Amino acid sequence: MKICVCLKQVPKKDSILRIAQDQKWIDERDISYEMSEADAYALEEALRQKEAHGGEVIVISMGPERTRQSIKEALAKGADRAIHLDDPIFEQATDAAGIGRAIAAALKDEGCDLIMTGLQSDDHGFGQVGLIIAERLGMSSATIVMEVQIETGSVRVKRELESGWFQWVRVPTPAVLTIQSGINQLRYATLKGIMSAKKKELREVKAADLNLTADDLKPLQSIERAYVPEKSKQTEFIEGKPAEIAARLVEKLRFDARVF
């Protein structure tokens, strides 16, 4: 069983976020980064499946130099080797289409039985990268996965639906699974794991290695404006007889404020 886990490095949860000057994204200076939470669960699930069925766990991540910290953490936790898409051209890929295209290109010849990733990232939260990889590689897919049972030639997964409902589906392998946070208990890297991580293969891949150009990765969508939710306060005085005021208030509460 060859399992690949797609990891994204995102700003740490307790970061104090400031909007960047161009108002397109957050100011990334002075921010610490960590593995996106759902991806951490995807990695844990992959490691558990490997421990149960044997095989190999490969991690892949796209991002600047700092991304290596999260890649090395994955290696320290038990992944066997890593692929780092590190090239200024990849920084063009700011939407799910570009990220999915680059990762799919890098995994094309790996022959993975399963590709796992978090159901969405903690920063952009598009929730699409996994599916785009599946489409590009012609693999089946299942989203919001809560449990994974590996069978011969297929995988049985429990998907989370709305309102506390679940669904079991069987998908043929190779397949992409997008994993829900909290489906297992995350492990800690061990001292031995941390020390042995540096002996593991960490392959750096450039855009040219994948025959991708900046044009290929040009975003199909862009962020218009990033801003902190704006609060505004308006006070309106309703005048008239008490009965009229009450009727008007009920109307406002129902149709404007929509509180009932």
Next chain:
Amino acid sequence: MMDFELNEDQQQIKRTIREFAEAEIKPHVTEWDESQHFPIELLPQFAELGIMGVLFPEQYGGAGLGYIEYSTIIEELARVDPSVALSIAAHNSLCAGHIFVGGSEEQKQKYLVPLARGEHLGAWGLTEPSSGSDASSMRTTGARSDGGWVINGSKNFITNASFAGTTVSLAITDRTAGTHGISAFIIERGTKGFSISKKENKLGMRASDTASLSFDDCFISDANLIGEAGQGFIQAMKVLDGGRISIAALAVGTAQGAYEAAIKYAKERHQFGRPIAEFQAIQFKLADMATQIDAARLLTLRAATLKNQGKNTTRESSMAKLYASEVAVRAAEECVQIHGGYGYIKDYPAEKFWRDSKLCTIGEGTSEVQRVVIARQILRS
């Protein structure tokens, strides 16, 4: 050339231990302190992480790391709960450390390997009711007997004593030879004539187990004598050179925890219409804490670096331990002060850091003894 940054692996270790301590220890700190509960249930997790044998080579079941990594681990544990850090430090530096420093290959295989793997906890017995730093006034004796030694006496203030599977203890085997008449023995839990008594009810470090050891005609075979008879004191001094680095790291972590609690509270607490962190009286306290903690950490990491290089660190270990422990007490006290009334009650972490910090200026040699050691070193040359 000096590099003041932890390397990539060391930073990863720091993050991992912090993550572990925040998730597995922090939620229970107050409860363990109140009930004096030592979290022995975490031993398998400590073992899995690899922190029960940080300094020992892999062939002895350890992680094969150095003193920088070890100090970082102890600091991060202490930042969340100093008493857990104390138990881990006593296990690593003192008990397992003594067997590593002076034990035979056979003793290392038999005792160090399970200790380093975290199969059980270790304790170390030097202090007695009437002898602390003046080890030569020790009363516990080891009398020569056929094929071994008969130990009589008692040890007190022994960290981890109640839970230890392996204990290293010192005893006088030749009263006429002074400190050269002291020997070290490995004692297994359950050995006839060896018992644990009186768990201490302490001011701080309450989640760390402290109890007394009693030896009543306890026979220990020659196979469990560490090194040769009479070498125990010299071995112990070497063990303490390393141990003091870990107590320094423990003090730095305690101070860091108190400092972070103080900063958090100073930003949250409003008086006279603004956060108290905006008042210079509070800012100066925080600035002093930050500066002193940095200085303490640098002294600790210098001793750790020299120790890694195999140099004699008696002076540097004592300086780090002396300074860091006094910084811990000061920082914890300022943390209480910044918290005001809330610093005096148990709903906030301030008072616990204060109580815990005081151990650092006492354990493994008081501040006064550290000054004696340092003075001896600097006047010698």
